[in-house]
Each structure stands twice: as structure tokens, then as C-alpha cells.
Amino acid sequence: MKDKRILYVSSEVVPYLPETEMASTAFNAARKAHSKGVQTRIFMPKFGVINERRHQLHEVIRLSGMNLIINDMDMPLIIKVASIPKERMQVYFIDNDEYFKRKAIFTDEDDKLFEDNDERAIFFAKGVIETVKKLNWAPDIIHIHGWMASLLPLYLREYYKEEALFSQSKIVTSIYNNDFGGTLNTGLIDKVKYDKIDDSKIEELQTPSYINILKNAIANSDALIKGSETISDELTQFIEEKEKPFLDYQTEETLTEAYLDFYANKVLAQQ
Template sequence: MKDKRVLFVSSEVVPYLPENDISTLSFEVPKMINSTGGQTRIFMPRFGNINERRHQLHEVIRLSGLNLVVNDLDMPLIIKVASIPKERMQVYFIDNEDYFKRKAMYSDEDGQLFEDNDERAIFFAKGVIETVKKLNWAPDIIHINGWMASLLPLYLKNYYGNEPLFKNSKIVTSVYQNNFEGELDKDLDKKIMFDGIDEDKVELIDTPNYNNLIKLSIKYSDGIVIGSDHISDELKTFVESIDIPKLDFHALEEFAQPYQEFYIKDILNEEIE
């Protein structure tokens, strides 16, 4: 992976949130890339259950201060950053008091999904892209992990379709086990169309459930990684129907070489040195 730039956009990352398939791979894969001479940037939401003092998060003033429009509302974007101890890996946190200050990630204490999860996902996708533009850091690969990041491919290919920084970027979506039941706000498609994105681009999320959000991410991707040992039959069938490169599930103790080969050969269409 020497000199390759990989942008990880993840719902969850260790050590800031508990270990699961998404959070663990969103740490281990960037670590592997760095160790093989590549460069990474990791983005995640600044959920309210992340301990800022313990993890030494601090605001990056030069990157903050932009307002993002979500469904006709101006929402201030705050960027925070932290370094993962001993790994020389920086993590950027997308923050906004209205969307992320609450003490839980996706649902309230009764287990009900937050009503604005759809707008949080829009804000996260636009916030990542706008921040990477400010950093002027052109990624070779953008790797999507988790449903909160699932709208980024749609926005990148449509709303930001003429942005030269991402002209050569390839998108990979990892598919994991379902991690929420139910549906997001039924007007998610209309909120996306408010940004000038055509109705036919969002038809997959007429029903905005977990499977359809991941399908939407895959639709605008250049490759698929199976990140969990088991995924739903519906997603498995959809993945098999899409004619783009795919990497099967690999356990942590054996993922490094298959991921490197997949990135280089299948996604970037280059020879491995």
C-alpha cells in the first residue's frame, strides 16, 4: 500500500467506542495500511458517549466554522481530532451539538431510534466531504463502514460530482450484520432531493431501513467488502447481483494480505510490487 491514500469513513472506531466488526476493522485496516507505507485519514461522528477528556479530543478551529444545510436548516459543523495512542493515526470527528451531543449513538433509553438519524447521516456525509476538501487531501480509496456513513457515496457521486479533488477516488463499501431494526424518517429521500439530487437516485430508500441504506451505498461504490461472518440473506443476494469487485469475509488474523491485494489489484487496477 506504499504511498496510497485511503480515507476511512466509519460509524464507529475502536478505541473510542466498544468493539464490534465495524469499530474493530475501522481501526485494524488503517493500522495495516500505515504499516505498509500508505496514508490514512479516519472520520467518525463525535457521539456524546465518547469521552473527550480521556481520548484528548480537541477542536480544529481552521476546519470548523462552516454551516451545512440539512433540509433547509443551517447546521454548524465542528471538527475535532484525536490521535490513537502508539499508532500515529489521527481520527477526525464530525460534531454538531444538535445532532451528536446526546449520550447515546442511535437510539434513546427505550430503544427507539432517534427521529433525526436520517439528518445526522446527511450531515455526517456532507461534513466529511467538506472537511476533506479543506484538508486538500485527495484519497485514492474511500472506504465506507456502517450505515451512518452510507449516504456519502450518493453525495460524492451526485452533489459533489464535479469536485476535482475526488476525480480519481474509488469507493469501497463494507457490508456488516444488521445493526438497527426499524426505519429512519420516511422523508429521508425528500430531504436528499432538497439538495438537488434527482428522485431516481434515491429510490432505494423509499423504505429507509438498514438493508436499503447499505444497498444505496453499494450502488455508488466501486467495490464491496464483506465485513461480518454473517450478513442478511437480502444483502447477500443484492451483493451477488452487483457486478463490481468483491472481497469475501476474512477473519482478523488473516485479513491483511487479502485487503491489500483487493485494494491494489481489484479497486485501483494496479500491479502489486
């Protein structure tokens, strides 16, 4: 795996957000791959709770400045970057004042999902892909963590399917036990249709629950990893039906070798 390129895209990453199973796993997977000579990039949303001064984030002017179209609206894309101390790893942050400036992550003070979480997820997916295009950095593997990143497989396979930079990229999605309860804005499917993505590719998004969003990500991925020790029976069955390369849950102690072996012998080995 030395000198291979892996793009890690996660809803959460430590040390920028509080430690959760996903935030730690995404960070450790990238850090340990990096330590083995793998070229890595990490992307995450620039939530308003992230302390820019403490973590020394700065805007990358040459990458910022474009507008992304979200449901017929021009939304400015701002790219910020930080380096993880001691690791010599760069983390890129997808930012937009309308979507990410608020001092909360996914829910309001009443613990209700933000009404625009669907648009934030679309913006994040497009923002990652457009930024990687500007970097002209073709990843061998794109590893997805978290539901806010889970529209990226769909957009890469459909909206950006003619993009040569990603023609050889394999998508790996990790499945976690972090159901947000309820559904996102039911207008999500119309906003995805606005991007001329075929109806047959988004049937699961008619009811944008956590399960259905992850089903869509699974359907558009090349390989899957069980990120939590237990996940829903419905997702487990859906994964089995797809018969794609699958790696069972790994502890922090076994993660490094297991992930790298999976990447090399199951993911990249696919035609």
C-alpha cells in the same frame, strides 16, 4: 500500496466507542494499512458518549466554522481531532451540538432509533467530504463502514460529482450484519431531494430500512467487502446482481494482506 491515500469513514471506531465487529475492523484495517506505508485518515461521528478528555480530542478551528445545509437548516460543523496512541494516526470527528451532543449513539433510553438519525447521516456524509476538501487531501480510496456512513457514496457520486478532488477516488463499502430494525425517518428521501439529487438515484430510500440504505451505498460504490461472516440473503443477492469487485469475509488474522491486495489489484485497477 505504499504512499497511496485511504480515507476510512466509519460509524464506529475503537478505542473511542465500545468494541464491536465494525469498530474493531475499521480500526484494524486503517492501522495495518498505515503500518505498511499507506497514508490514512479516519473519520467518525463525535458521539456524546466519547470522553473528550480521556481521548484528548481538541477542536481544529481552521477546519470548523462552516455551516452545512440540512433540509433548509444551517447546521454548524465542528471538527475535532485526536491521535491514536503509538500508531501516529489521526482520527477526525464530525461534531454538531444538535446532532451529536446527546449521551447515546443511535437510540434513546427506550431503545428507539432517534427521529433525526436520517439528518445525522446526511450531516456526517457532507461533513466528511467538506472537511477532506478543506484538508485538500485527495484519497485514492474511500472505505465506508456502517450505516451512518452509508450515504457518503451517494453524496460523493451525485451532490459532489463536479468536485475535482475526488475525481479519481474509488469507493469501497464494507457490509456488516448490524441491521438496526425498522426504518429511519421516512422524510429522509425528501431531505436528500432537497439537495437536488435525482429521483432515479434514490429509489431505495423511499423506505429507509437498513437493507435499503445499504443497497443505495452498494449501487454507488466501486467495490464491496463482506465485513461480517454472515449478511442478509437480500443484500447478498443484490451484491451478486451488481457484479462489482467483491472481497469475502476476512478474519483479523487475514485482513491485512487481503484488504491491501484487494485495494491494489481489484479496486485501483478499475478504469
